[in-house]
Amino acid sequence: MPDSTITKSPLPGLYIVATPIGNLGDISPRAAATLASADLIAAEDTRVTAKLLSHLGLRIAMTPYHDHSDEYIRQQLVARMADEVIVLVSDAGTPLISDPGYKLVRDARHAGRHITTLPGPCAAIAAITLSGLPSDRFLFAGFLPNKAKARADTIAEFKALRATLLFYESGPRLSAALAALADGLGNREAAVAREISKLYEECVTGTLLDLSARYADAPPKGEIVILVGPPDADQHEEGDDDSIDAALREALVDHPVAKAAKTVAKRFGLERQDIYARALAIKGEASNDAAIDIAPK
Structure with a gap:
């Protein structure tokens, strides 16, 4: 059965295409077909993308799009998306992953352009x-x-x-x-x-x-x-009295005293009984403050 996602005439708009991170054989058939259908490829470095296009036997118009591209260039690309297929690629991997591009996607979305992504390699x-x-x-x-x-x-x-x-x-x-x-x-x-x-x-x-x-x-x-790797299960966070009390106040918002004390004691590697006493004191302070707030003036 033919792949219905690959068409000869894709809709005008922005196509975010992942490209190989090393082995050019990792390019997907759908990505290759989309590159072939592009009216313009916005590339982080056109010299790098030219090697991929050469591997695919393609000659497609390209324009640089990188960290230093200004708002005028973005708006030009967004305007062309109304009637043309604009493909965004980075030097390698998935565009926008520690690469330029999110502002172009944001502006295209605000302009109501068709946007789709072609997932693939990511380092x-x-x-x-x-x-x-x-x-x-x-x-x-x-x-x-x-x-x-x-x-x-x-x-x-x-x-x-x-x-x-x-x-x-x-x-x-x-x-x-x-x-x-x-x-x-x-x-x-x-x-x-x-x-x-x-x-x-x-x-x-x-x-x-x-x-x-x-x-x-x-x-x-x-x-x-x-x-x-993540910290070991028995590795505890270091904290002074202020940070421990702040953690208790945060935990007490959503949890009863016992559970809040258990959570914070485990986080900082402290005795649960000691933290429970501090939690009760903080809870009492909060109750007293609330009583003062509602007292008749």
């Missing part, structure tokens, strides 16, 4: 399947900031999250990024995946510090994904 998803780290819950966080202070602040946001963390990184920054992650999160289990789907694909696992040392004097080439 972050491919890497987590290779890593052996927990994949039931994960967070993709793109590239870490360049400056040490901003990088440390960003890493600190993820410390309490019980999920596998995914980052994109470059070879020259890899060792320092791994060391910064170890400093901010603890020396967790991790993986470095690179050259996915290519001849020299590899996924190296170990602790963050082991991996940092491995790449310190030999920065690798290619596209790199860092994966950091």
Whole structure:
């Protein structure tokens, strides 16, 4: 039975097309057909996309669309979507995943244009399947900031999250990024995946510090994904009195005192009886404040 999703004359609009992250054989038939039907391809780097088009035997008009593209270029593309098939691609993988594009999609949607996506390769998803780290819950966080202070602040946001963390990184920054992650999160289990789907694909696992040392004097080439495992079940969040009380107040909004105390005690690794007493005190303060608010003036 023929695939009804592939048509010779697709509707005018925006087509978000995932392209191979390495092996050009990963292009899907539907993606190839959509590229062939395009009136214009908006490409992150036209030189990179030209190689894919050459592999497919296609010659399609292209225009650059990247981080530095301004609003005028976006509006020109959105205007053309009324009557033409505009295809958005990044250099590799799924557009908008740590790549430019969301503003174009947003503006096209506001203009009422037809928008569809053609799913396919994504380095972050491919890497987590290779890593052996927990994949039931994960967070993709793109590239870490360049400056040490901003990088440390960003890493600190993820410390309490019980999920596998995914980052994109470059070879020259890899060792320092791994060391910064170890400093901010603890020396967790991790993986470095690179050259996915290519001849020299590899996924190296170990602790963050082991991996940092491995790449310190030999920065690798290619596209790199860092994966950091979640904290151990018995690893507790550090917190002072103010942060513990804040956590209790938040928990008490939706839970009775006993359950709120149990949750916060487990989170910070503290004695449940002590936290229960603090929860009762906070609950009492809240009740007194409410009584004052409704008292006759």
